[in-house]
Amino acid sequence: MAETDLEDRDVEAPVSGERVQGEGEQFDEENRLKPEFVEQVREALYDEIEDSVYDLVEPLHPADIADLFELLDRRERTDLAAAITDLMSSEVVAELNDYVREDMVESLPHGAVADIVDQLDTDDAVQLIEDLDHADQQAILAEVEPEDRAAIENALAYPEESAGRLMQRELVAVPESMTVGDLIDYLRAEDQLTTEFWEVFVVDHRFHPVGTCQLSWVLRTPRDVALTDVMKRDQTLIPTDMDQEEVALRFQKYALISAAVVDESGRLVGQLTVDDIVHIISEEAGEDALLMSGAGEGDINEPLRDAYSARVRWLVANLGTAVVASAIIAFFGGAIEQLVALAVLMPIVASIGGNAGTQTMAVTVRAIAMNQLTKSNTKRLVIRELKVALMNGVTVAVLIGLATSAIFDWQLGAVIALAMVINIIVSGMAGVLVPVAFERMDQDPAVASSVFVTMITDSMGFFAFLGLAVASGLVSL
Amino acid sequence: MAETDLEDRDVEAPVSGERVQGEGEQFDEENRLKPEFVEQVREALYDEIEDSVYDLVEPLHPADIADLFELLDRRERTDLAAAITDLMSSEVVAELNDYVREDMVESLPHGAVADIVDQLDTDDAVQLIEDLDHADQQAILAEVEPEDRAAIENALAYPEESAGRLMQRELVAVPESMTVGDLIDYLRAEDQLTTEFWEVFVVDHRFHPVGTCQLSWVLRTPRDVALTDVMKRDQTLIPTDMDQEEVALRFQKYALISAAVVDESGRLVGQLTVDDIVHIISEEAGEDALLMSGAGEGDINEPLRDAYSARVRWLVANLGTAVVASAIIAFFGGAIEQLVALAVLMPIVASIGGNAGTQTMAVTVRAIAMNQLTKSNTKRLVIRELKVALMNGVTVAVLIGLATSAIFDWQLGAVIALAMVINIIVSGMAGVLVPVAFERMDQDPAVASSVFVTMITDSMGFFAFLGLAVASGLVSL
Numbered sequence: 001m002a003e004t005d006l007e008d009r010d011v012e013a014p015v016s017g018e019r020v021q022g023e024g025e026q027f028d029e030e031n032r033l034k035p036e037f038v039e040q041v042r043e044a045l046y047d048e049i050e051d052s053v054y055d056l057v058e059p060l061h062p063a064d065i066a067d068l069f070e071l072l073d074r075r076e077r078t079d080l081a082a083a084i085t086d087l088m089s090s091e092v093v094a095e096l097n098d099y100v101r102e103d104m105v106e107s108l109p110h111g112a113v114a115d116i117v118d119q120l121d122t123d124d125a126v127q128l129i130e131d132l133d134h135a136d137q138q139a140i141l142a143e144v145e146p147e148d149r150a151a152i153e154n155a156l157a158y159p160e161e162s163a164g165r166l167m168q169r170e171l172v173a174v175p176e177s178m179t180v181g182d183l184i185d186y187l188r189a190e191d192q193l194t195t196e197f198w199e200v201f202v203v204d205h206r207f208h209p210v211g212t213c214q215l216s217w218v219l220r221t222p223r224d225v226a227l228t229d230v231m232k233r234d235q236t237l238i239p240t241d242m243d244q245e246e247v248a249l250r251f252q253k254y255a256l257i258s259a260a261v262v263d264e265s266g267r268l269v270g271q272l273t274v275d276d277i278v279h280i281i282s283e284e285a286g287e288d289a290l291l292m293s294g295a296g297e298g299d300i301n302e303p304l305r306d307a308y309s310a311r312v313r314w315l316v317a318n319l320g321t322a323v324v325a326s327a328i329i330a331f332f333g334g335a336i337e338q339l340v341a342l343a344v345l346m347p348i349v350a351s352i353g354g355n356a357g358t359q360t361m362a363v364t365v366r367a368i369a370m371n372q373l374t375k376s377n378t379k380r381l382v383i384r385e386l387k388v389a390l391m392n393g394v395t396v397a398v399l400i401g402l403a404t405s406a407i408f409d410w411q412l413g414a415v416i417a418l419a420m421v422i423n424i425i426v427s428g429m430a431g432v433l434v435p436v437a438f439e440r441m442d443q444d445p446a447v448a449s450s451v452f453v454t455m456i457t458d459s460m461g462f463f464a465f466l467g468l469a470v471a472s473g474l475v476s477l
Numbered sequence: 478m479a480e481t482d483l484e485d486r487d488v489e490a491p492v493s494g495e496r497v498q499g500e501g502e503q504f505d506e507e508n509r510l511k512p513e514f515v516e517q518v519r520e521a522l523y524d525e526i527e528d529s530v531y532d533l534v535e536p537l538h539p540a541d542i543a544d545l546f547e548l549l550d551r552r553e554r555t556d557l558a559a560a561i562t563d564l565m566s567s568e569v570v571a572e573l574n575d576y577v578r579e580d581m582v583e584s585l586p587h588g589a590v591a592d593i594v595d596q597l598d599t600d601d602a603v604q605l606i607e608d609l610d611h612a613d614q615q616a617i618l619a620e621v622e623p624e625d626r627a628a629i630e631n632a633l634a635y636p637e638e639s640a641g642r643l644m645q646r647e648l649v650a651v652p653e654s655m656t657v658g659d660l661i662d663y664l665r666a667e668d669q670l671t672t673e674f675w676e677v678f679v680v681d682h683r684f685h686p687v688g689t690c691q692l693s694w695v696l697r698t699p700r701d702v703a704l705t706d707v708m709k710r711d712q713t714l715i716p717t718d719m720d721q722e723e724v725a726l727r728f729q730k731y732a733l734i735s736a737a738v739v740d741e742s743g744r745l746v747g748q749l750t751v752d753d754i755v756h757i758i759s760e761e762a763g764e765d766a767l768l769m770s771g772a773g774e775g776d777i778n779e780p781l782r783d784a785y786s787a788r789v790r791w792l793v794a795n796l797g798t799a800v801v802a803s804a805i806i807a808f809f810g811g812a813i814e815q816l817v818a819l820a821v822l823m824p825i826v827a828s829i830g831g832n833a834g835t836q837t838m839a840v841t842v843r844a845i846a847m848n849q850l851t852k853s854n855t856k857r858l859v860i861r862e863l864k865v866a867l868m869n870g871v872t873v874a875v876l877i878g879l880a881t882s883a884i885f886d887w888q889l890g891a892v893i894a895l896a897m898v899i900n901i902i903v904s905g906m907a908g909v910l911v912p913v914a915f916e917r918m919d920q921d922p923a924v925a926s927s928v929f930v931t932m933i934t935d936s937m938g939f940f941a942f943l944g945l946a947v948a949s950g951l952v953s954l
Contacts, residue, residue: 021713021731028851031727035852061711063730071853095730097849187696197693198675198734215692216674219664234538237497250508252759253540253572255752257675257734274751275732281755282729282762286843289766293839294832300844300858307861308868311836315873315901318832322825323880330821336813343820344807347827348799351935355771355795359788362770366763367777372574374505375512376548381777384784391785396792403800424792458828 021061033064038071045079053083062091069104070097070301078107090116094124099301102131110136114143117152121196123168123276126155130165163247164240166280167261167270170194173201176210180230181223183213198257198273202231207267209235209260237262238272247272248281249371288365291446292358294318314451321455325350328459332466335475341408342469345416350461352396353423357457358450360385360431365446368439382432389428393421415472419465423457426464430456503537510541515548522556530560539568546581547574547778555584567593571601576778579608587613591620594629598673600645600753603632607642640724641717643757644738644747647671650678653687657707658700660690675734675750679708684744686712686737714739715749724749725758726848765842768923769835771795791928798932802827805936809943812952818885819946822893827938829873830900834934835927837862837908842923845916859909866905870898892949896942900934903941907933 026037037056044053057065057080065087069077081088081104093101093116105113105128117125117140125148129137137156141149151169158164172193174183183200187193200213211231221230236254238247238261250256251274261270290298294317296310329336329346336343364381367373373381401417434452435445469475503514514533521530534542534557542564546554558565558581570578570593582590582605594602594617602625606614614633618626628646635641649670651660660677664670677690688708698707713731715724715738727733728751738747767775771794773787806813806823813820841858844850850858878894911929912922946952 021711021727030723030848031730032848032851033853038851038853061731063732067848070849071851073857184696187693188699193697195691195693195697214672215696216664216672219661219692219695220670220672222665235497246507248759252755253508253544254538255540255755257752274755275734278729278732278751278755278758281759282725282847285759285762286765286846288763289769290839290843292766293835295836295839298836298840298843300840300849300854300861304861304864304868307865311833311865312869312872314836315829315832315869316876318829319825319873319876322828325828326821326825329824333817333821336820337817340810340814340820343813343817343823344803344810346820347806347824347935347939348796348803350824351799351802351931352792352795355792355931356788358770359772359775359791362767362772363775363777366767366775369763370759371507371509371544372547372777374509374515374548376510376515377777380550384777384781387781388784388788391781392789392792395789396796399793399796454828454832458824462824 021064024059026060026064033067033071038068041068041080042072042076045076045083050083053080054087057084057087062089063095065092066095066097070100074103077104088116090120090124093120093128097299097301098127098131099299099303101128103301105129105132106136110139111143113140117144118148121168121170122148122151122155123166125152126165130156130160158240161244162240163238163242163244163261163272164270166244166247166276167238167240167272168194168196168276169270170196171201171260171268171271172197173203173207173209173268174227176202176204176228178202178227179223180218180221180225180227183218183227184223196273197271200227201260201268201271202227203268209237209262209268211235212260214257235260237266239264240269244280245284248277248284251277252281253371285369288369288446291444292362292365292450294450317451318454321451321458324455325458325462328462329466332462332470332477334477335466335470338475339412339469341412342466342475345404345412346462346465348400349416349419349423349465350458352400352420353427353457353461354454356389356392356424357427357431357453360389360428361435361449361453364432364435365449368435368445373436373439378436382429385428385432386425389425390421392428393424396424397421411472411474412469415468415474416465419461419468422464423461426460427453427457501536503541510544510548515545518545518557519549519553522553522560527560530557531564534561534564539566540572542569543572543574547577551580554581565593567597567601570597570605574776574778575604575608576776576780578605580778582606582609583613587616588620590617594618594621595625598645598647599625599628599632600643602629603642607633607637635717638721639717640715640719640721640738640749641747643721643724643753644715644717644749645671645673645753646747647673648678648737648745648748649674650680650684650686650745651704653679653681653705655679655704656700657695657698657702657704660695660704661700673750674748677704678737678745678748679704680745686714686739686745688712689737691734712737714743716741717746721757722761725754725761728754729758730848762846765846765923768921769839769842769927771927794928795931798928798935801932802935802939805939806943809939809947809954811954812943812947815952816889816946818889819943819952822881822889823939823942825877826893826896826900826942827935829897830904830934830938831931833866833869833901834904834908834930837866837905838912838926838930841909841912842926845912845922850913850916855913859906862905862909863902866902867898869905870901873901874898888949888951889946892945892951893942896938896945899941900938903937904930904934 026033028034041056155165201209202211204210211233212235213231217230236250236259238259240263258271258273260268263269294314397417397420400420401413404416405413430453435449438445470477503510505511518533632642678686679688681687688710689712690708694707713727713736715736717740735748735750737745740746771791874894874897878890881893882890907930912926915922947954
């Protein structure tokens, strides 16, 4: 029976080789949709040949359809959505970039959004409407099935980026008294149950989790064995108010596939599965580079005005720090008039110091984000960075010192070499201590560290170099 | 029976509440080991009270024991390992930071390492010895059980960071002819099978994967149904030579829990599970910040000499770019002698331009890393960044222009304002085009972009400002 059935399937379903996700002529070697393919879709859209658009998109995995939307321009996106309505599955919507999704949702009538919401899991539905303004949310929820609406409103009651927002309410929880056989019979009988679960939660009479059964253990065990003998008692319980960054770190650290979410009283209210968390893990790990550069969210689909306001804020802050550095130069204006070579060389000292500071800052911010840096090893890191800075400083100082001596004179060479060592060491220390200080003050070290580190490295660079030039009697104030 | 058994367990095993991972008095609110706790361990180690060390560490989850090792100093680590030998489970070793692990392995006798290797899964065992030099590897493998040795040598034959290195050979694969009942009976009967699997791979007579069965589906289905009716035919097959970064992106994109690894001929040779991939996802996402800053691996446990050589390389490269910028200043030396205010103001133009360039570069590098940026939307991104740069440039230019006019004179204000707009636009374009160019040349855009972007922003900043000062007749060459 299995055989014949397999035959039937092979007729309409191509053999596995052709159903391998992310391969075939639409993809380049890095699993991205080929520009040629995107062009084909574009042309079909312009010529308004909806059938050929559909035929092009139909073979794609939902995640690839989502990518296609992101690669198209704004107006093309709505045309595509219209051309492939019945391919716009919940997976596609869930995989869409937040900004693209929000943009499309705003362009759709409330009824249409409500229809999509009805077929989504709670967590995806929440993601779909959480960024809309309250009025739109209400208008859409009004047209959603009552029980779905209740679940969604319940989720929206939790703070943004909290476990309560992220969790799925659909899960499998069974009493401690069950045997493996009872569980299997229960799973076969209950057709209302979700099929998206990787572990079964065993709960006591208060619905508090007491253990977790990995499905593979259940399947490897005879029917008459008690679940309490198969389940793992060590659990990671996620409180509903835990921040998603913290959740992501727990999943990484304890290599979790799914985890129980509990309310204040310890009752099991939902579950988180790793496939929802991987996006957050990469988001949280990747955002530090953007935050340190002062680019905010830094998503290429972010609306122009958001990108502008996120970035200009830091440019203006940086303007302030640059003015401080300039004030130091102005103080030495007389010295520069006597020896213009100082103006020529001073940016080198500041620039290398800035680079050295950024290096140390990046290392420190990463260590903090990964929970690797605590009071227990901060001193060790400071000493380590001091050593690295000393080694780097001496190396660079020798190079610039010799070059300057050759081009100008040995005294100026000595001044810039010494200034360079001082600035690289100061920068290295600033790179560790500034982020650590922010972290101790419960501020995100990735956000504001750069501005302060840059100010320190620039100012110190100019001050050390010009100051030493005066102190050495090379020039006078 | 289940009940009574539960009673028994509760005697030796505390109730679930006390077995929640990462909670209790050893942890701070962010799930990090408290400095006070680490101190306790330190003191117990100094006083050489091995029992109290053991009692302190025993309640910890393997991942937390690994964290403890990382928080201790080098010498303390070996003392701890000696004090808690039988707590040094394979999980602890697998969770250790690469550098800490390598360091400890090198300090252990080959026999001891071999004993650990024997109890590790292939993938963890490979991780343990892959960084050792060939001679040590051979010496250790010589003392490992033959079949384990074969599996490890087989894995080491694959390139570093490839799927072949990462995969577990332990998996569950069954023929297409099986029913759900057959599968369950097989899983119960075969006691040699791994218990660490989340999906069952269905293979044809050539051992090529034809489908995947999620365990929850198997458990929800009656015994007599054919596996071919339960399995998913859409699969993500991972070739053994696929790079780990690519693997991580596939797991994210297709929300995979596990995936089949196949050799050139398409035969199933291993599996990858998401819990091994989450570390790579966060590693790959986090490394760009470090690479862009020129901090290399940037791990706080990296040996001093590695950190030095990784960073000094970029500082020297940066020295080169700074010298180019200085040459431009030198060319305008005469102008600066006439008006020292130019020397005071020029670093502002360069510094803000540098910041703007870094912002755009961070956004572009991230988009490339996430496979969001292809030929299809590069033009759109360039135009977008041009607009942002124009908005940012005008905003900053107005501020600095007015301030300069107030402090110096309106003509100098006009010069610096115009120079600022020009430099921010040039920087914005460099921030997009430099990483894109590297990516087109199959170079990692995160690695070398900064140096080029910095050179462009600094040189352009000085040239635009000083050049306009001359052009405007404010000063003469």
